[in-house]
Amino acid sequence: xxxxxxxxxxxxxxxxxxxxxxxxxxxxxxxxxxxxxxxxxxxxxxxxxxxxxxxxxxxxxxxxxxxxxxxxxxxxxxxxxxxxxxxxxxxxxxxxxxxxxxxxxxxxxxxxxxxxxxxxxxxxxxxxxxxxxxxxxxxxxxxxxxxxxxxxxxxxxxxxxxxxxxxxxxxxxxxxxxxxxxxxxxxxxxxxxxxxxxxxxxxxxxxxxxxxxxxxxxxxxxxxxxxxxxxxxxxxxxxxxxxxxxxxxxxxxxxxxxxxxxxxxxxxxxxxxxxxxxxxxxxxxxxxxxxxxxxxxxxxxxxxxxxxxxxxxxxxxxxxxxxxxxxxxxxxxxxxxxxxxxxxxxxxxxxxxxxxxxxxxxxxxxxxxxxxxxxxxxxxxxxxxxxxxx
Amino acid sequence: xxxxxxxxxxxxxxxxxxxxxxxxxxxxxxxxxxxxxxxxxxxxxxxxxxxxxxxxxxxxxxxxxxxxxxxxxxxxxxxxxxxxxxxxxxxxxxxxxxxxxxxxxxxxxxxxxxxxxxxxxxxxxxxxxxxxxxxxxxxxxxxxxxxxxxxxxxxxxxxxxxxxxxxxxxxxxxxxxxxxxxxxxxxxxxxxxxxxxxxxxxxxxxxxxxxxxxxxxxxxxxxxxxxxxxxxxxxxxxxxxxxxxxxxxxxxxxxxxxxxxxxxxxxxxxxxxxxxx
Numbered sequence: 001x002x003x004x005x006x007x008x009x010x011x012x013x014x015x016x017x018x019x020x021x022x023x024x025x026x027x028x029x030x031x032x033x034x035x036x037x038x039x040x041x042x043x044x045x046x047x048x049x050x051x052x053x054x055x056x057x058x059x060x061x062x063x064x065x066x067x068x069x070x071x072x073x074x075x076x077x078x079x080x081x082x083x084x085x086x087x088x089x090x091x092x093x094x095x096x097x098x099x100x101x102x103x104x105x106x107x108x109x110x111x112x113x114x115x116x117x118x119x120x121x122x123x124x125x126x127x128x129x130x131x132x133x134x135x136x137x138x139x140x141x142x143x144x145x146x147x148x149x150x151x152x153x154x155x156x157x158x159x160x161x162x163x164x165x166x167x168x169x170x171x172x173x174x175x176x177x178x179x180x181x182x183x184x185x186x187x188x189x190x191x192x193x194x195x196x197x198x199x200x201x202x203x204x205x206x207x208x209x210x211x212x213x214x215x216x217x218x219x220x221x222x223x224x225x226x227x228x229x230x231x232x233x234x235x236x237x238x239x240x241x242x243x244x245x246x247x248x249x250x251x252x253x254x255x256x257x258x259x260x261x262x263x264x265x266x267x268x269x270x271x272x273x274x275x276x277x278x279x280x281x282x283x284x285x286x287x288x289x290x291x292x293x294x295x296x297x298x299x300x301x302x303x304x305x306x307x308x309x310x311x312x313x314x315x316x317x318x319x320x321x322x323x324x325x326x327x328x329x330x331x332x333x334x335x336x337x338x339x340x341x342x343x344x345x346x347x348x349x350x351x352x353x354x355x356x357x358x359x360x361x362x363x364x365x366x367x368x369x370x371x372x373x374x375x376x377x378x379x380x381x382x383x384x385x386x387x388x389x390x
Numbered sequence: 391x392x393x394x395x396x397x398x399x400x401x402x403x404x405x406x407x408x409x410x411x412x413x414x415x416x417x418x419x420x421x422x423x424x425x426x427x428x429x430x431x432x433x434x435x436x437x438x439x440x441x442x443x444x445x446x447x448x449x450x451x452x453x454x455x456x457x458x459x460x461x462x463x464x465x466x467x468x469x470x471x472x473x474x475x476x477x478x479x480x481x482x483x484x485x486x487x488x489x490x491x492x493x494x495x496x497x498x499x500x501x502x503x504x505x506x507x508x509x510x511x512x513x514x515x516x517x518x519x520x521x522x523x524x525x526x527x528x529x530x531x532x533x534x535x536x537x538x539x540x541x542x543x544x545x546x547x548x549x550x551x552x553x554x555x556x557x558x559x560x561x562x563x564x565x566x567x568x569x570x571x572x573x574x575x576x577x578x579x580x581x582x583x584x585x586x587x588x589x590x591x592x593x594x595x596x597x598x599x600x601x602x603x604x605x606x607x608x609x610x611x612x613x614x615x616x617x618x619x620x621x622x623x624x625x626x627x628x629x630x631x632x633x634x635x636x637x638x639x640x641x642x643x644x645x646x647x648x649x650x651x652x653x654x655x656x657x658x659x660x661x662x663x664x665x666x667x
Binding site: 011305325343378 | 451
């Protein structure tokens with residue numbers, strides 16, 4: 001049975017072009033880019049080509065990019081660098097809906113004595129910019145706000161955010177792991193100080209990320225050791241992954257406008273089809289400022305894990321914010337912050353598409369899903385109340 | 391992805407005894423939409439013999455909740471009410487070939503639905519309304535329930551209490567209260583040196599006592615620091631244990647083993663030596 005993969009905010013398939021570009025680095029081109037000999041040195045040149053491509057994706061200069069092992073490392077590095085650059089400042093400003101890579105890092109810093117403000121979001125998942133402005137103080141060492149949310153797909157107005165944060169003189173980091181490659185991102189237009197991006201969300205392999213550091217911004221390395229990445233990130237380069245990441249960035253940049261339009265069309269068809277076919281459903285989050293590939297739908301009176309495992313029988317892959325799908329029994333912190341009622345969080349399903357999805361994929365979900373929802377509602381003691389209470 | 395057994399998967403995809411019973415003799419309802427899982431159990435009971443002639447359910451919840459509901463109805467059909475009440479949440483889990491630890495609360499829910507139904511039949515107060523103070527506001531779990539589940543399932547960590555009752559799994563603000571409760575329950579149950587038995591323990595009694603001391607005293611202490619210990623074997627007076635979790639590779643492992651040995655000497659007999667496997 002064909003796999004219908006609609007969980008691209010979790011990870012993506014590696015593009016064929018990427019895999020082919022990486023392949024020589026697993027065999028003949030195994031040299032260490034730091035070596036003096038040509039055999040190793042030639043590899044170094046290819047890392048620089050990849051850096052140019054990664055920079056081009058977000059309109060940065062190659063010198064402003066360092067490669068890391070993943071989005072999480074980029075996030076941790078950026079925040080830590082800001083904190084260490086201003087050791088007398090003890091305030092961190094972020095949001096309640098960040099990825100755990102930022103959220104839990106900030107919580108750890110709170111245990112180490114920092115004052116952390118977690119900005120709330122409204123029902124549509126949007127920030128109150130006045131509140132953002134009011135929360136920045138002279139003591140603020142770093143502001144870290146994600147570009148787009150992994151669960152709801154909501155895109156924050158990074159142009160306005162960066163303007164506000166700059167006007168208050170605080171450094172700004174953005175976790176753009178979900179945005180870069182899915183929507184046009186331009187660091188010349190959106191003047192953030194640091195930006196984290198990740199390979200495996202844009203058809204590069206897992207285990208590769210990058211951090212953009214605006215020229216002139218003070219930077220203190222997180223991983224200490226050799227002189228790699230001009231002393232900004234130690235550790236022998238993951239050459240194959242870096243080269244693959246470069247190709248993935250190039251592809252993403254080339255296709256971002258056309259692919260986005262196609263993906264958006266498929267996503268809208270899926271969303272509208274499901275809302276029409278299944279009663280008592282709702283879309284979570286602002287549908288206007290949203291990633292073109294993401295839809296987060298709550299199916300009332302059913303539980304998300306049950307939906308996912310039924311879909312799994314048809315090799316359809318999606319994810320859920322339900323408590324039962326998290327290891328900790330904790331329902332999605334993003335949907336809770338948005339004030340989505342618990343009942344709707346339990347039945348939330350996130351579909352996230354990529355350019356590899358086809359009409360047939362969407363057709364398949366629209367054919368299977370309504371039956372699954374009906375069946376699970378029939379199994380549920382609340383199923384019969386559907387009509388009465390709504 | 392959860393490691394569900396084939397039995398759980400099968401009974402989730404093809405549940406048995408689904409639906410309502412018309413004019414049921416008893417109904418037991420536990421959980422709620424807000425909690426994320428709920429089970430409504432319907433029973434048909436032969437009034438003369440007190441035997442359950444039919445059992446059906448409606449469940450809102452995840453795969454293991456649905457499978458646990460089938461397990462419950464299959465296990466109690468044909469039993470008298472008193473026999474059925476002997477079915478524990480462990481029995482439900484066992485019927486399913488085991489449940490992931492994080493999903494044990496589904497088996498607890500099954501057991502509670504049964505109690506509620508029997509109370510309903512006998513005209514008693516539903517056990518849900520049992521006295522007690524709500525500890526976990528998110529999932530509405532009382533201290534009574536937490537205490538009972540701790541004892542019935544021999545739980546020693548907050549994580550496990552969340553796995554079995556969901557308490558602490560929402561916002562997490564009640565976790566310090568759960569920690570206190572856990573300490574209190576086991577403080578009441580600390581192993582007393584059984585002075586009289588100490589002289590003539592059979593081999594089986596000795597092993598049981600060693601196991602008991604490990605479970606009640608040693609493991610909670612180690613688990614509090616992210617470690618753990620398991621009893622591997624007892625050969626004469628040699629107790630072989632295996633350190634787990636953070637204890638593996640810990641520089642203090644020797645000290646830990648020595649401390650276990652001291653406590654064993656004190657409570658079981660002076661001759662015992664403890665070794666790490």
